Amino acid sequence: MLYDAHIHLERYSQEALTQLFSDLRIDGMIAVSTHLASCRRTQALARQFPGVVYPAYGFHPEQPFPGPWQQEALFDFIQQHQQEMVAVGEVGLPYYTRQQYAEQGRILDRQPYIELLEQFILLAKTLRKPVVLHAVHEDAVIACDLLERHAWHKAHFHWYKGPAQTTQRMMQQGYFVSVTPDIFYKPATQQLVQQYPLECLMVETDGPWPFRGPFSGQMTHPNMVVSVVEKIASIKQLAITQVAAQLSSNTRRFYHLWPKDHPYL
Numbered sequence: 001m002l003y004d005a006h007i008h009l010e011r012y013s014q015e016a017l018t019q020l021f022s023d024l025r026i027d028g029m030i031a032v033s034t035h036l037a038s039c040r041r042t043q044a045l046a047r048q049f050p051g052v053v054y055p056a057y058g059f060h061p062e063q064p065f066p067g068p069w070q071q072e073a074l075f076d077f078i079q080q081h082q083q084e085m086v087a088v089g090e091v092g093l094p095y096y097t098r099q100q101y102a103e104q105g106r107i108l109d110r111q112p113y114i115e116l117l118e119q120f121i122l123l124a125k126t127l128r129k130p131v132v133l134h135a136v137h138e139d140a141v142i143a144c145d146l147l148e149r150h151a152w153h154k155a156h157f158h159w160y161k162g163p164a165q166t167t168q169r170m171m172q173q174g175y176f177v178s179v180t181p182d183i184f185y186k187p188a189t190q191q192l193v194q195q196y197p198l199e200c201l202m203v204e205t206d207g208p209w210p211f212r213g214p215f216s217g218q219m220t221h222p223n224m225v226v227s228v229v230e231k232i233a234s235i236k237q238l239a240i241t242q243v244a245a246q247l248s249s250n251t252r253r254f255y256h257l258w259p260k261d262h263p264y265l
């Protein structure tokens, strides 16, 4: 049993989705959303593949800041469909956009994004749902501050990368992190896995994001988490079956994944 803990399923073409589901070898996936239209597409996929596609609804931070009406419509959608979603996400801070701005000699004001992230964390806490975070490097510190300020601990830092001090802080708070197929060619990911407790790890693809190394030129498929699990087992010097069982149970418990005969389905 294995899960892809973070994928943008609605961003695959119809043709790619047909292929993806026809050779799916894992049990399920957490399908995150990037804005309202994306939430609706994710919802449709979750309804089409119950017990396999588990939806999360949110607003990806690496895009222009949403206006008040857009924010209101999104928050309304999340409130309305809270029962069928497993988490609030993907939400976070615009690290890469800010980098791009800096390269062009411009400054992106992060403050509105921080305030929006705070609203999402408060919403997650009210709805008792986990929050899926895109908060890397120094932005992870801000996310940790917000989570601690509002005493909400159900946090999943997806594709986490950051300074050792922040990683320590996250471990102490019991936050979850997930790693991608870049574990095959990124020493920092290998170090993170060495350091982070297996009980707080998950695996993901962030598909359709493409990978290099052994996955170069391939469509990112959720099955790739199988290789990621094998790599984690070799780094941690544990049996693959033990690692697979632990990671699978981590994802199921963290996201409260419903059994396939759940009354909602």
Ligand SMILES: [Zn+2]
Pocket: 006, 008, 032, 090, 158, 206
């Ligand atoms: Zn993502």
